[in-house]
Amino acid sequence: MAKLSVLDLSPIPEGSNAGDALRNSASLAQQAERLGYTRYWMAEHHNMVGIASAATAVALAHVGAATRTIRIGAGGIMLPNHAPLMVAEQFGTLAALHPGRIDLGLGRAPGSDQLAARALRRNLDGDVEDFPRDVVELLNYFKPAEPGQRLVAVPGAGESVEAWILGSSTYGAQLAAMLGLPYAFASHFAPAQMMDAVAIYRERFRPSERLAKPHVMLGVNVFAAGTDAEARLLFTSLQQAFLNLRRGTPGKLPPPRADMILDPQAQAMLSHSLSCSIVGGPETVKRGLADFIARTGADELMVTAQIHDHQARLRSFAILAEVARDVPHSLAA
Numbered sequence: 022m023a024k025l026s027v028l029d030l031s032p033i034p035e036g037s038n039a040g041d042a043l044r045n046s047a048s049l050a051q052q053a054e055r056l057g058y059t060r061y062w063m064a065e066h067h068n069m070v071g072i073a074s075a076a077t078a079v080a081l082a083h084v085g086a087a088t089r090t091i092r093i094g095a096g097g098i099m100l101p102n103h104a105p106l107m108v109a110e111q112f113g114t115l116a117a118l119h120p121g122r123i124d125l126g127l128g129r130a131p132g133s134d135q136l137a138a139r140a141l142r143r144n145l146d147g148d149v150e151d152f153p154r155d156v157v158e159l160l161n162y163f164k165p166a167e168p169g170q171r172l173v174a175v176p177g178a179g180e181s182v183e184a185w186i187l188g189s190s191t192y193g194a195q196l197a198a199m200l201g202l203p204y205a206f207a208s209h210f211a212p213a214q215m216m217d218a219v220a221i222y223r224e225r226f227r228p229s230e231r232l233a234k235p236h237v238m239l240g241v242n243v244f245a246a247g248t249d250a251e252a253r254l255l256f257t258s259l260q261q262a263f264l265n266l267r268r269g270t271p272g273k274l275p276p277p278r279a280d281m282i283l284d285p286q287a288q289a290m291l292s293h294s295l296s297c298s299i300v301g302g303p304e305t306v307k308r309g310l311a312d313f314i315a316r317t318g319a320d321e322l323m324v325t326a327q328i329h330d331h332q333a334r335l336r337s338f339a340i341l342a343e344v345a346r347d348v349p350h351s352l353a354a
Contacts, residue, residue: 023314023345026060027053027338028096028209028240028325031073031080032274035329042073043080045331047087052335054091056342059321060124061088062096068137071262071273078111085119094124096205096323097187101129102141105155106174109162113177121181126205127156128187153196160184160200184231185238194218194225201229208297209240209325210263215297219317238321241313242298244328245340249301255337256300257281259327260291276329307344314348 029049033042050061063074063081074080077095085093093115098108108125116123129152162174163182186197186204189211197204204222208215219237226235242259246252254277261275264287283291299309314322324341328334 023348024321026323028062028323033071035273039073050084054088060092062094065099092122097126097128100127105159109174109177113180116180116182117176124183126185126187191218194222198222198225201227203236205238209242212297236320238323239319240323243324244300245306245337252301258329311348
């Protein structure tokens with residue numbers, strides 16, 4: 022069957038708050054575990070009133086305590102915002118608490134606006150350019166400590182943490198290939214260079230002690246419901262949120278709107294940015310899933326669903342898991 026994982030931004034719907042969102046995240050992770058999803062990731066975003074996963078490692082500790090077997094991790098940690106040692110300690114702690122279950126996806130984008138990025142980093146000079154060096158430094162902290170080593174990540178050293186490179190361009194593909202790491206592409210909101218990035222990653226991949234052969238995971242929005250019409254209605258929440266973000270007025274996740282009318286410019290922008298979306302009833306989702314896998318050859322899909330009503334979101338992931346049982350994955354492990 023298709024290999025599926027969950028990306029949860031811990032959305033804060035209008036009329037709700039961050040505590041509710043984080044409790045909903047734990048609920049979704051528990052369901053994903055029961056349904057056989059491979060991994061559950063949360064993402065670092067800052068200064069966004071509609072996303073509750075800013076303190077990603079803390080949120081993952083909450084989710085880890087609510088689950089038992091599913092892999093949990095960050096998709097991702099925006100490394101320029103942090104000292105590599107701090108990230109190693111945080112995810113080393115998660116690995117100590119939940120051995121054999123922790124993933125660490127690393128990105129070089131800020132995950133925020135410039136104001137928040139400056140508040141996080143204090144100095145923006147050169148941080149992004151240092152990303153490859155910071156990744157290597159971070160990975161070294163997870164190696165077993167050597168005798169006499171003066172700087173050790175505790176917890177962290179010797180812990181099993183599966184590291185990924187994230188990207189929305191060919192830059193991350195090249196770095197992941199060079200380091201021999203698995204690669205996750207943010208096609209769920211930035212699909213333009215998806216196929217080029219996948220090709221570069223596979224062509225240039227160098228086996229490493231962490232990974233013997235290339236492994237590609239692609240982001241995709243899936244909104245599944247009982248009927249196509251119901252799913253399209255749920256999808257309007259993401260469309261509104263995306264438009265608000267692009268207009269510089271981000272907010273909490275809006276409820277769906279049956280009367281939503283898009284002007285041609287907005288429609289064109291959404292059609293491009295959200296082109297990697299599967300929206301519909303069970304049969305429509307099944308066909309869309311099969312078509313996307315056949316077109317991309319992805320080893321794994323990272324599914325996200327910004328759905329306003331939590332019960333509808335749970336139902337969407339349940340429908341997807343059910344129809345995925347009948348969708349072959351030619352590259353699945």
